[in-house]
Every structure is written in C-alpha cells, then in structure tokens.
Amino acid sequence: MKKEDFLNLKAWFKDYVRSFHSEDTLILQNVRLKEEHTSRVCENSSRIAISEKLDEEDYYLAVTIALLHDIGRFEQISKYKTFHDSESENHALLGVRVLRSAGVLSFLSKKEQDIIFTAIENHNLQKIPDGLDGKTLLHSKLVRDADKVDIYKVLTDFYLIKAISPNPALEHGLPDDEKYSAHLIQDIFNNKISSIKGVRNCNDMNLTRLTWLFDLNFIETFRLVKERGYIEKMIATFPQNSETNAVHVHLNKYLDSMLDNA
Incomplete structure (x- = not known):
C-alpha cells in the first residue's frame, strides 16, 4: 500500500462515520467515542510499525487495518445501541461485510484485501487462529496490540466518570x-x-x-x-x-x- 491509498480510505472513513451521526444522544456519543478510538489505534499502530521498522507498504497496510478494524461498530451501535457482541452480533465480521459490500478496498490487490479482512476478523478473538502466513500473522498481531492499548484508555477514562455519566453501550x-x-x-x-x-x-x-x-x-x-x-x-x-x-x-x-x- 501507499500513503495515497491510506489517505483515500481515511476520507472514505470520515464520510462513512458521518452518515451515522444521529439526534439520538446515545448513538452520537458512541459514534464519536469509536471515531476517537480509531484515531488513537491508528497512532498506536504507527508507533508499533515504526518501532518494528516496517517498510512503507507494510506501514500503510498496518495503519489502514487500524483505521478499518472497528468499522462494524458504527452499524452495530446504530442498530443495536450496544457494543456487546453477545447482545448484537460480532462486530469484526460485521465490519468485513460492510467493507465487502461497499467495495472500498477493490482497488487493492487480492493479497492486500485478504490481509486486511483477516486481521479485522481476528482482532477481537481470544486467540489468533493457527495457520496464517507470516505477513497476515504480523498484521493480525499488530492491530490487536494497538487496539488493546487504546481499549485500556477507553475503559480507564470511563471508570473515572461512570458514576456521573453512565454509558450503557460500554457496560455489560x-x-x-x-x-x-x-x-x-x-x-x-x-x-x-x-x-x-x-x-x-x-x-x-x-x-x-x-x-x-x-x-x-x-x-x-x-x-x-x-x-x-x-x-x-x-x-x-x-x-x-x-x-x-x-x-x-x-x-x-x-x-x-x-x-x-x-
């Protein structure tokens, strides 16, 4: 992937997220929460990719996966008003369906698309499945790390305000x-x-x-x-x-x- 590819996808992401802005306070609050989460996961992925000395192609592949890893969350919160997969549907699989339906990755090679889809599918599993090739495994691990670090931020920030500002979408x-x-x-x-x-x-x-x-x-x-x-x-x-x-x-x-x- 190239920088231009990532920037084009970033512009698409911004427009896609905007389509979920709502007068429903709960939905809007959590659309914004996930938009901000995505931005920070991209930053985390960038830091990890740079530290691992990934080449330009893999660097932009990594930040693209970070950008799209939670794309299913927006339809999830709009439709179900929760982020709990057990009470709605698997947001990772939903995200892959969204991307396939939109055809937004069709300009990429099949190999790049497969890596992105697989990394998204794997990002919320307890364990990455065996049998992945080296590049797919690398990107699956990288987005999981970047995501987990920011989930810690989301959760610890929420605990500080939970008593005065509850968010049912985050609570189990x-x-x-x-x-x-x-x-x-x-x-x-x-x-x-x-x-x-x-x-x-x-x-x-x-x-x-x-x-x-x-x-x-x-x-x-x-x-x-x-x-x-x-x-x-x-x-x-x-x-x-x-x-x-x-x-x-x-x-x-x-x-x-x-x-x-x-």
Missing part, C-alpha cells in the same frame, strides 16, 4: 460489587489469558482485561502500557487488599521483564 449489565473470582487471579499469576465466559461481575471482567498483557506481541506495545500507566489505572478499579496488590506487583514485574529483555 454486570454487578459492580467488591467480589472477584479466585480462578481469574490465578490466571494472572500463571501468565494465562482468561476467557470472559462465566465472569460474574465488573471486577471479573476487568481481571480478564488485565490478562491481555500476556497476549501482547511487540516491545513498543509494552512501552505504551508502561508509559501510560494502564496497569495502575486498572488496578485502582479493584478493592485494595493484599491479593490485588500482589496482582499489581506481578503484572509490573512481567511488564518490566518484557522491556528488560528487549
């Missing part, structure tokens, strides 16, 4: 109490990525998100997490006790070990 309808599940704490100590199946409350959901740290792929991603203090911000949402303090220490040790071995 889970109890917000002081409890949390022991097996999720153990997953962290085992450096294991947790499943969201069976989470019981908000603390459980946030513990699963902390295990995303074990699914990050690039040193620059770890730098971004540390630079922006996301572990501390996430830990601050839990009851403060010896167990959550131990989780905090463990995650920081893991993060520092990844950076020290760079």
